[in-house]
Amino acid sequence: MKLRPAERALAYVVMVLIAIVGIAPFVVLFLVSTRTRLGVLQVPPPLTFELETFLTNYRQVIFDRFFLEYTINSVVVTGLSTLIALVIGLPAAYAFSRIRFRASDQWASTILSFRFMPPVAVAIPIFLLIRNLGLADSYLGLILPYVAFTLPLVIWILIGFFDEVPREIDDAALVDGCSRLGVLTRVMLPLVRPGMMVAAIFGVIFIWNELLVGVYVISSEDIKTIPVGAAGLISAQRPLDWNIAATVGMVTILPIFIFSLFVQRYILRGVTAGAVK
């Protein structure tokens, strides 16, 4: 659309305003995280940066309040769950994309619909199941349900990417004596690598942020993930030390921020994977 120069200038002003409004909450959170407990109460906050207080707060959150452990737990749980979901989801998505058995679309839709089930409807049974398996307060106790939560979306995203690969490629490989599984692992995997990235990213985002089932299954500090740890910290401690709460916020947001820098373009693909073409 062609804009007149004055309109163009106005548009840039609007864009800068959007950027400021978008970034402001994070700047404020960062400022609060560099204050002392009482320094928080000063409004407007002086735009000074006290390195000493900054270091004290972050040291306290990362080491004394277990956020280093929580982060390690989150990385382990998220990484393994996403990996397992991909390993199980890839063959299923491939099959859905390639075979037209009776009611295959209904099957795919049914699997997909689990993505939208309210987690409160399965949290109690999953907690009981995990406890009976002797897995409460263990990584596996989180990984098993998290794979189930991620699987539908992973399959959904991957079907779209498999659909884009022409069938002739399968046929050629089959003629050359490849088995179906061989076609999938040797021919298809390299071709749908972007799809695997998108699926993995969305799996990671979901699992990294999951709270409800974590709260049911985990009570030991040693296994808590970041959301469960953060939830424990903010609800146990009243009144809240806001400088510490803000530091918790920064410490959890920073990894996500760095992650988002690398995966920006995949996010667009992923969100639109299910959207109308």
Next chain:
Amino acid sequence: MVLLLGPAVLYLVAFSVFPLLYSLTISFFDWRVTESRFEFIGLGNYRELVQDQVFWQAATNTALMTTVGVTIQVVLGTLLALFFNLHLRGSWLVRGILVLPMLLTPVVVGVMWRALLNPDWGLVNWGLGQAGLPQPLWLGDPSIALWTLTLVDVWQWMPFVFVVVFARLQALPHEVFEAAQVDGAGRLATIGRITLPLLGPAIAFAAIFRAIDAFRTFDLVFGLTYGGPGRVSTTLSFWAFENGRTFQRYGYASAIAYVMVIVAVVGVTLLFRYVQVRREDAS
């Protein structure tokens, strides 16, 4: 070939279908862990639910939050998508900032906004005060806490609508717009008569997708308001959680959750109308 489906189907049966059936079963029992009571009561929990004022309040809260929130998200997200369709220089960076909230951990988003909206030293009310505007008790005033929750949800999830609509805009054929310009259509007329109708299915998809997710909001309530003050910002998910986890009433919690499952199924059925379109086009 069908064997390739095996692992996924088996896995989902074990960790999704079985739990869903299990909680349906539990919902017919009076199961209170703290009193070691476990007794079949048929529809008893559902009868209690109909009489439960908090349940109805939570249902109303959830419905209001979902409809109002999603409406605002759709309007803002679409406007932003149209705006970024101007492709100003540097807009990729601003888009990146805009998308960030939907990646954040909702509990932490809640805490972050509690800091921003703090009545004593929060920057939002300080700014409003400087501008001579009223300074509401965002989280303490029972008449607005639900709307504060809704607004923070809008802040976090409007980007989703934006991304979906923006992506669809990029995929629209240029010729249509050029033809409209040749025909002398004004800018607003082009948007109203051509762009928006073409975006319709994408907007509907984003709206329904968001509505199903907003309907089950839990984490944000946990971090921002904990359902209060009183019960004014308690959602259905949160009420089910409190009954299950805090009060250890597994049967009653499951009954609440099952009402949600039924609503979610209706939502998903609606959603698949728009997804189905895509599958048919693709094949």
